Amino acid sequence: MLERYLPILQWLRTYNRGTLTNDLVAALIVTIMLIPQSLAYALLAGLPAEVGLYASILPLVAYAIFGTSRTLAVGPVAVVSLMTAAAVGNLALSGTAEYLTAAIALAFISGLMLILMGVLRLGMLANFLSHPVISGFITASGIIIAASQVKHILGVNASGHNMLELLTSIVEHSSELHWPTLIIGVSATAFLFWVRKNLKPLLIKSGMNSRMADILAKAGPVAAVAATTLVTFLFHLDQGGVKVVGDVPTGLPGFALPNFDSDLWQQLFISALLISVVGFVESVSVAQTLAAKRRQRIDPNQELIGLGASNVASSISGGFPVTGGFSRSVVNFDAGAETPAAGAFTAVGIALATLLLTPLLFFLPKATLAATIIVAVLSLVDLGALKRTWAYSRPDFIAMAATILLTLISGVEAGIIAGVSLSILLYLHRTSKPHSALVGRVPGTEHFRNVERFDVEIDHRVLTLRIDESLYFANARYLEDRVYDLISANKEVKDFVLMCPAVNLIDASALESLEAINQRLKDSGVSFHLSEVKGPVMDRLKRSHFLDELSGKVFLSQYEAWETLRTHDDALTQKSTA
């Protein structure tokens, strides 16, 4: 029991020197990668740079204690930072104390929600986000994030809540274009794209082994940060108008409880829920993929608790919402991390950076951070998925396209809500016409097949409809219509059999429909029978009055129904002309 809620007790028992070495190496690499990312994502969320660092210390320790993935790297990530900016931006202006307070409270509320969902074992809630919706949402978020960083590259003061406003604002402010900033931003972006695409092959060609080349290629952002910071410092570019990170307080964050104002909590409630679910889905997908590669398993419900603990930890140490990120987790995995201790060591690395390196960050240009964000998020954009989904399934394509469009036009919260609602409605619509077929007997056997596709025996007094799906509210009315149409088109029918071999569920709405069918068939002088009803479905039907009122019988097999009901007059039984 204790081990279930504290997975650390499992892996700590077998911890040894070999594991330690591997974890330390992975932690070093992830730390180098996380320093610029944590600063950049704080900027993206509209928060001071140090908040990014604070969100990269305690949350990692909390996840190491409560998380079940061996290799997940928790901390600030792009999509959740964007959602934080959207949520908090409704309540306060970026840069104000209220903005920071709200971001910290958001992490706390989201953390509590995640823990609660974990304790209630609601991990399956993540299943309600269909893949096209998640994929569309992440693509659109990537586009918005990249667009929101363009102003930092150009050195202009644009702002906006959606793509249109953002782009219009950039055009309006284009006269403010600041050349030194642009040169830094464009060079950093170009350098990072080059590193991402060409550095690894180059290093391998020059004799380096693949793993080392991979790790060096991930250090590109650090190099860009160091170089542009140095240039800015040497040439006093900050005095020339290049915007820099500026003073970052040195030292570890203090502990404090978040603001418990009930108005604030109410205003943040929906946003916190969306951030929790989106963050969880993103994190658990990465964790599952990596775990599977090493034949490990993760526990989605305990993951909720782990991520919840991380967010609470982030909040009480002055940080903003965090989750498990894709790129850092993959690096952590590739660098050889074996246990969550790697995360704890990364936390130590970031803590040391917070203590020692912050003075060096003064001259770091915001344009460089923007460049690292742009290069990172553009890899999230997968417009090819639209094409693949279009080819495979129109309803899924509609859900994906609507999610992308609404996210771009109306923002992240409207986008995800619309996407989820639409994918559910489209699914209900797809199942609102249950698959069904009139069946007849394959001559000489006990098998019954579709009269339209097989040469089978049918009896004009007996009509048998096989229903191939569970019956529930969205398709119950269609079943009624189908039966009434059949009965009014076959006036000589005396017995109607509903064959239910694939019906796993009959909900209360479908039960009402069956009762209505029974009543109306009775009024028309037709007996209503069931056949091949599954055990659990039958048990449930016995708890209602339906079987007492049923005008016909329930047959165990369709063959039994056929033998009992068929007119033993060969003139009436004939082959269908399939």
Added chain:
Amino acid sequence: MLERYLPILQWLRTYNRGTLTNDLVAALIVTIMLIPQSLAYALLAGLPAEVGLYASILPLVAYAIFGTSRTLAVGPVAVVSLMTAAAVGNLALSGTAEYLTAAIALAFISGLMLILMGVLRLGMLANFLSHPVISGFITASGIIIAASQVKHILGVNASGHNMLELLTSIVEHSSELHWPTLIIGVSATAFLFWVRKNLKPLLIKSGMNSRMADILAKAGPVAAVAATTLVTFLFHLDQGGVKVVGDVPTGLPGFALPNFDSDLWQQLFISALLISVVGFVESVSVAQTLAAKRRQRIDPNQELIGLGASNVASSISGGFPVTGGFSRSVVNFDAGAETPAAGAFTAVGIALATLLLTPLLFFLPKATLAATIIVAVLSLVDLGALKRTWAYSRPDFIAMAATILLTLISGVEAGIIAGVSLSILLYLHRTSKPHSALVGRVPGTEHFRNVERFDVEIDHRVLTLRIDESLYFANARYLEDRVYDLISANKEVKDFVLMCPAVNLIDASALESLEAINQRLKDSGVSFHLSEVKGPVMDRLKRSHFLDELSGKVFLSQYEAWETLRTHDDALTQKSTA
């Protein structure tokens, strides 16, 4: 084509004197019933009495032209009037010009929505309201409506937006209790309950035929109205503080377009949508039930257009939202109405009443109208349904109970939205674990059955999982988990077969899961096969890259899969110990 959109063209062709007589008789009876009801429901909606009359003239003519039910009686109904009060009450005070303007605009917006849904053939949208939700909503609405009328019976000035506020307010104002009003209200209520329960048997016992007795019993409200109006007039009770309907303008309504203020339309949008859907569901159920009794059919999509036209007609003639009502439709049917012309004749009856009878309504006590409402709506309250649903299905019970509670506590709009969302989520939850079973071969046959329930042959190198439901986003992840668990528990397995005889759909999310399963099994050295994939599902899979990457094969039958994959070494094939 023209006939589809104008059903009047069908029935008018065969109209004759016999039909005319029957329709005229039915119209007379419905008119007598509708006069007090239209006044009462206008009162319930917080509108002047004449608005109820206006909503009972032109809408009936519009439905006679565009509707497909032969016997549906359109006009003001209780639940829609309550929803109108809730929607408009948020925007303006009852009794003001703004309130009336908003109610008229609401009818117009709702009418446009219904017509649009009809043209787009979205009648199936009504399927998304599960029966327990509708039933719970109508029960709760009945309770709220009855409670809201108690103040008129007591003669106090209570008000409130939900049950708690309403009851508290009544208690607070209890000192205002007006005895003459109470006496009128209680006698009218008692009289109406008595009429409903005892008058018909009494008349039959005294020799009257059943149909005539039934019709006379329906005239109870008219008798109550006439008697209390007369008493009030004779004893000048209105001067003694009994609240009366007062001046009702004489004459037909004028035509006018509604207010097209975009703010107003935005504020009413959600309410109009809810009223449209709830009104449509209520109306179409009645219409279907009555049509089936005479072997007629209605067209739900054309019904949307008919009801939409009625609401637009109501709006441009100064009325409020209308729909097909249960009790009047049943009376219309029982009284022998044969065509929608009965509705048009009812409209003429109400028009005559509006021209001639309005001066008589001055002394009609509001308490009498409240009594007619209370007696009418209490028949909607069906708390027994809670018990029946509890016995049959817990998830349906939860949806019903939540709808009732939220409607009572937070109001009609919150109640219906919560009920619909909850019933959908509970359904997704119920299907999130698709029914599946490991299967083996029934010895000597080509049949395959659940290893846990039958003595079947199994091969330790080949694992076959039969999946009994369609695969989609809500259950895709569960399938992945199930497969990974099976593979990690059966280390010697070399071939895994997913048997899909009942899979009617694989959506894009489930396709991703199949791709992930294929990849992970490949990584573990296990081949992934499919068997018995249905034709349409196979066609769709061919449009993706899944089949190209599949590590195993697709077998037409499970027997073929078994024969191909089984280890032909008897030591490995053995019977399961079911």
